[in-house]
Amino acid sequence: MADCPIPTVTAMLVCDQTIAEQGTNKKSLIGIFEQVGSSRFPTAMPRLSVYVRLVDGSGRYLFKLRVVSLKDEALLADIEVDAEISNPMQAAELVFNIVGFPIPEPGKYEFQLYTGDVYLHRVTMEVQAMQGGIPPWQQQSRPRPS
Amino acid sequence: MATAVTPPSVLADLFPSGMAGTKAEGPSGAMLPGQVAQPERVSKVEVKFFLAAPAGPLQTLPSARPGKLKFGALNDPQYRLRQPIPLAVTVEGASVVVGWTEADEFGVGNTLSAALDDFGASVRELYRRIHESEQLGPDLENIKRILGEYIAPRSR
Numbered sequence: 001m002a003d004c005p006i007p008t009v010t011a012m013l014v015c016d017q018t019i020a021e022q023g024t025n026k027k028s029l030i031g032i033f034e035q036v037g038s039s040r041f042p043t044a045m046p047r048l049s050v051y052v053r054l055v056d057g058s059g060r061y062l063f064k065l066r067v068v069s070l071k072d073e074a075l076l077a078d079i080e081v082d083a084e085i086s087n088p089m090q091a092a093e094l095v096f097n098i099v100g101f102p103i104p105e106p107g108k109y110e111f112q113l114y115t116g117d118v119y120l121h122r123v124t125m126e127v128q129a130m131q132g133g134i135p136p137w138q139q140q141s142r143p144r145p146s
Numbered sequence: 147m148a149t150a151v152t153p154p155s156v157l158a159d160l161f162p163s164g165m166a167g168t169k170a171e172g173p174s175g176a177m178l179p180g181q182v183a184q185p186e187r188v189s190k191v192e193v194k195f196f197l198a199a200p201a202g203p204l205q206t207l208p209s210a211r212p213g214k215l216k217f218g219a220l221n222d223p224q225y226r227l228r229q230p231i232p233l234a235v236t237v238e239g240a241s242v243v244v245g246w247t248e249a250d251e252f253g254v255g256n257t258l259s260a261a262l263d264d265f266g267a268s269v270r271e272l273y274r275r276i277h278e279s280e281q282l283g284p285d286l287e288n289i290k291r292i293l294g295e296y297i298a299p300r301s302r
Contacts, residue, residue, distance in 0.1 A: 006218040006227045026164030044154070053163075056226060066210055070257050073242075074207035078196040083160040091163040100154040102197070110259060112210070118218035118230040122259045 007057030009113060009121035010091070018049040018095045027051065027093060034123075037130040042104045050096040050111050050123070058088035061115045065096055070108040070124070077101075103127050154197060211235060211242065211258050219262060222270050226300050233265070249292045273297050 016031030029051055036045065050065060060082070067077040085092045103109070106129045113120045216230035233244045235258065242261040245252040251272060253265025276282065276290045 006230055008221065008226065009219070020159065020161055021164070024164050024166070025161050026166065027161070068210040069207070072206070073209060073211045073257060075210035076197070076207065077154075079156050079158070080196075081158045081160070083158075085160070087162060093161040093163060094158065095161065096156055096158045098154065098156045102154060110257075112259060114215075115218065116216075117212070118216040119259075119262055120218050121221075 004059035004061060005056055005088075006118060007054040007061070007085070007092075007115065007120065009052055010055055011051070011053040012111070012113065012121050012123045013051045014111065014123055014125050015049050015051065016047060018051045018097060020095070027095070034125055036103070036125060036127045038103065038106075038127065039130040039132075041106065041129070042102060045101045045103060046099070048098045048101050050098070052094040052096075052113060052121070054085070054092045054094060056088070057085040057092055060084045063094060064114040064116075066112045066114065067101075068110045068112055069104070070110055071105075076104070076109070211237075215244075217244075217246075217262060217265065219266055220270065220297065221266060224300060225270070225273060225297050228296055228298050231269070231296050233262075235261075249289055269293075269297070 013029060013032055015029045015033065017029075019028045019030060020026070021028070029049070061084070063081040063083060065079040065081070066075060067079075068074065069076055079096060079098075081094065081096075083094065106127050109125050109127060110122050111125070112122045212235060214232065214234050217233050218227060218230045220227050231246055232248075233246055236243045236245065241254050241256065242258050243252055243254050244258070244261045244265050246265070246269075249269075249272075251265065251268055253261045253263070253268055255261035255264050272289070273293050276286060276293065279286070282290060
């Protein structure tokens with residue numbers, strides 16, 4: 001990593017699932033979101049995917065995806081991936097598919113990408129408490145009974 | 147009733163970018179995107195997953211804010227980093243401050259990443275302005291030299 005060029009992140013998204021098509025390697029990002037609703041805490045997300053598109057990379061990198069609660073910048077998880085980008089002329093796509101990711105409380109959370117101790121990028125996700133089982137984004141817009 | 151708790155798990159992959167083709171022909175004769183097999187294999191990568199946990203019943207989760215880090219998020223279509231910029235991270239009141247001592251540049255924000263965004267914007271602006279100026283004093287010439295060690299124009 002010491003002599004490897006610093007990769008540039010051109011996209012970083014959170015979604016339900018990232019699917020790679022065998023053969024073509026085309027990715028399908030299913031259910032891109034930035035808000036999560038839950039009626040109880042702590043909770044866990046059944047599945048969550050973080051998709052990262054990198055350019056300018058070449059060589060072996062130790063990527064770190066750090067999950068941070070922005071309320072107090074506490075570290076929730078640290079995911080390390082040792083990976084090699086073999087073709088510098090082509091974008092590389094790093095995909096984290098996470099099952100059962102724990103969420104302690106409502107608030108903003110951030111996925112921060114590092115390579116070694118070099119900060120590269122971040123994406124934010126907001127977790128909201130659902131009242132009465134109604135997602136926060138539907139609480140204002142429900143039609144009144146006539 | 148007790149419920150079984152599944153420990154969280156993660157699967158990570160590094161892929162080459164996908165490829166579409168235009169060889170398939172539609173009923174109207176128009177060229178449609180097709181799917182072309184690519185011989186390169188998807189590389190499985192080794193993953194370590196550490197879930198942070200409080201050190202004790204009265205202690206909170208560990209801080210994600212390091213005392214120092216390196217900045218690699220210039221995010222500029224015209225310029226790239228030759229090497230990461232070393233930054234010191236401090237907290238002043240409710241603000242996080244990231245500072246580059248060598249060039250006397252800093253960024254401020256409510257969170258570490260907000261401070262890093264602010265720092266990136268400041269450095270990009272400084273690099274542009276300093277390279278637009280024709281007459282620089284000795285201090286700014288020194289800053290220009292330092293910036294040149296870390297930032298370079300992208301090749302077209």
